[in-house]
Amino acid sequence: MPVCDLDKRAPHGKKVMGLDVVVWWDKNENAWKVFDDMCPHRLAPLSEGRIDQWGRLQCVYHGWCFSGSGDCKFIPQAPPDGPLVHTFKKACVAVYPSTVQNGIVWFWPNTDPQYKDILTKKKPPYIPEVDDPSFTFQFLNRDIPYGYEILIENIMDPAHLPYAHYGIMSTPQPR
Template identity: 55%
Template sequence: MSSMVLQSVTSQTKAVQELAAGGSDPEVFDWQEVWYPVSYIEDLDKSQPTRFTLLEQDIVLWWDKHEQMWRAFVDQCPHRLAPLSEGRINQDGWLECPYHGWAFSGTGQCEVIPQQKERGKAEISQRACVN
């Protein structure tokens, strides 16, 4: 094999290793570092959140109208752990918790906490974000 072909094969192998599914450690497969199909787009409704369980983890699928894309979050509000899949997509296009109405944008950032005092800033805390 010529050195040029060998170099090309080596470069391709290295690139595949860097992008390998299952995590960066070739000795250990990480099930959370892999893409999984979870639903047919035709089965989803852009006007309401959908619950799905993947690898024993409940997730919520919902349409982010601002970015025009589907989002998947852990199906748990960071406030009182209520299932976000039982909530709704509010008039601002954010995913709203059914329990206290906290609303989350497509990035997982909390945008609204209806109960907080005027000029409160609790929504900027990382603990108020959804994964």
């Protein structure tokens, strides 16, 4: 997701490779975070929630609040003199390792703790021209409901351009 399309004030729900994730800005860690888009309490989508005044991701259903590390920090309904239920492992959200490179939020599509530090070893593909001010570029982000292989097949097939794109983009004249 290009950072320029993300609003730091709100969580964003995305589906990537079949994974429902929520992307949100953690002002405490100064970083974009990518979580499973599912509250551990009653499975409400966290992307429907809000960022609270302390910069935590707050679930819209019962107000549980999560830090950027996925830890539950607050359960409004828990009695203050009761057990610290928010510290239970089951109250945590699954976090995907994520980073920003070339102005894009990238994430490793596995929340297994064994991959927690994967981005120190494996980086997303780097495109130097994107960060080179002597080049111009434009981000275009669009959800298209078909798979990567269909897209590549389409791009490899320039013969369709004058016909399928007639009048909607600069194409060769149809014959």
